[in-house]
Amino acid sequence: xxxxxxxxxxxxxxxxxxxxxxxxxxxxxxxxxxxxxxxxxxxxxxxxxxxxxxxxxxxxxxxxxxxxxxxxxxxxxxxxxxxxxxxxxxxxxxxxxxxxxxxxxxxxxxxxxxxxxxxxxxxxxxxxxxxxxxxxxxxxxxxxxxxxxxxxxxxxxxxxxxxxxxxxxxxxxxxxxxxxxxxxxxxxxxxxxxxxxxxxxxxxxxxxxxxxxxxxxxxxxxxxxxxxxxxxxxxxxxxxxxxxxxxxxxxxxxxxxxxxxxxxxxxxxxxxxxxxxxxxxxxxxxxxxxxxxxxxxxxxxxxxxxxxxxxxxxxxxxxxxxxxxxxxxxxxxxxxxxxxxxxxxxxxxxxxxxxxxxxxxxxxxxx
Numbered sequence: 001x002x003x004x005x006x007x008x009x010x011x012x013x014x015x016x017x018x019x020x021x022x023x024x025x026x027x028x029x030x031x032x033x034x035x036x037x038x039x040x041x042x043x044x045x046x047x048x049x050x051x052x053x054x055x056x057x058x059x060x061x062x063x064x065x066x067x068x069x070x071x072x073x074x075x076x077x078x079x080x081x082x083x084x085x086x087x088x089x090x091x092x093x094x095x096x097x098x099x100x101x102x103x104x105x106x107x108x109x110x111x112x113x114x115x116x117x118x119x120x121x122x123x124x125x126x127x128x129x130x131x132x133x134x135x136x137x138x139x140x141x142x143x144x145x146x147x148x149x150x151x152x153x154x155x156x157x158x159x160x161x162x163x164x165x166x167x168x169x170x171x172x173x174x175x176x177x178x179x180x181x182x183x184x185x186x187x188x189x190x191x192x193x194x195x196x197x198x199x200x201x202x203x204x205x206x207x208x209x210x211x212x213x214x215x216x217x218x219x220x221x222x223x224x225x226x227x228x229x230x231x232x233x234x235x236x237x238x239x240x241x242x243x244x245x246x247x248x249x250x251x252x253x254x255x256x257x258x259x260x261x262x263x264x265x266x267x268x269x270x271x272x273x274x275x276x277x278x279x280x281x282x283x284x285x286x287x288x289x290x291x292x293x294x295x296x297x298x299x300x301x302x303x304x305x306x307x308x309x310x311x312x313x314x315x316x317x318x319x320x321x322x323x324x325x326x327x328x329x330x331x332x333x334x335x336x337x338x339x340x341x342x343x344x345x346x347x348x349x350x351x352x353x354x355x356x357x358x359x360x361x362x363x364x365x366x367x
Contacts, residue, residue, distance in 0.1 A: 009033050009075040010105055010133045016045040017077045017140060022191045022219060023048050026292040028144040032058040032076040034069055041067035055080055055090040059097055070098035077137045079108040082117040091120045101127040105137035109145040143295035146315065152289040153296040156316040157305050158189055159334040162324045167302060170330035172205040178322040181358040187212050189318060193297040195222035195288065199304040200231050209237050220246050222293065226279050226304060228252040230259035239266045250279055278307065285313055306337025309347050314367055317349060321361045
């Protein structure tokens with residue numbers, strides 16, 4: 001049975017875990033707190049793949065504070081690992097440190113590991129109490145959980161839309177449909193994803209950089225562009241900026257050889273199979289998973305969104321609606337394609353959340 005203070009310490013562990021956003025992937029976000037006699041004696045989080053796990057960081061923090069972990073309780077947001085990977089098993093360190101009790105939020109989602117860490121700790125005589133704020137921990141690692149089971153990224157469709165579902169005028173004008181708060185939210189979304197995907201039409205219309213600007217610091221997720229016929233201009237910012245090594249252009253097998261060679265002189269080019277004149281998105285999603293992309297943010301355009309919905313490849317939607325109406329059949333739609341023939345076959349969102357972003361309205365939901 002949980003003590004009232006347990007919630008406080010586990011919330012702290014979850015808060016620490018979030019500090020790994022944008023750097024820990026493809027590993028999960030994990031935070032850990034060591035508690036002795038009701039006081040925190042050490043804490044840590046997993047910062048980057050290949051670096052120490054949260055439990056080890058917490059033990060090191062305790063050592064720096066000259067606090068002994070023997071007899072302490074460890075609060076950790078995810079089941080401690082018990083196998084050798086890039087780092088030794090955390091269960092070995094926990095046992096060696098003399099920790100008396102381990103309180104865990106979520107079980108390891110990997111079917112090959114789930115529950116094994118608990119068993120190792122219990123066999124060593126350590127009290128294990130799983131499940132505290134488990135739903136919160138599971139939501140925090142939704143992308144990792146999806147990837148570790150399916151080996152494909154969790155895909156979120158993102159768009160800034162008018163009230164009638166348009167993302168740009170017929171001429172391509174789209175700045176700005178939504179306000180400053182909504183654009184900050186878009187930056188936050190990029191930080192939460194390993195990679196961002198756009199279609200070549202978006203690249204041609206907006207010449208985006210898809211970077212993350214936080215104060216004076218600029219970060220950049222992987223940037224993938226669907227460009228079957230290699231049409232993106234060589235002058236595009238993504239092909240020439242300081243993050244061009246994080247840009248990948250996906251072309252079809254029939255793309256002009258000279259254009260592909262020119263692109264390869266600047267950025268990485270992936271040649272994908274083509275179905276119906278377009279990139280085979282099922283193949284691409286598997287390719288992204290193989291490259292340890294656990295989460296993918298799709299920022300357009302409408303045809304890319306439509307294709308992913310029609311194929312059932314997307315898991316989430318994040319649409320921001322500005323108080324604006326464009327009208328007209330030529331304005332660019334947030335979701336294009338041929339559409340669905342019935343309400344029964346149309347994608348329906350669950351776990352829907354609405355939030356105000358200044359004058360705009362954010363809608364989030366699961367598919």
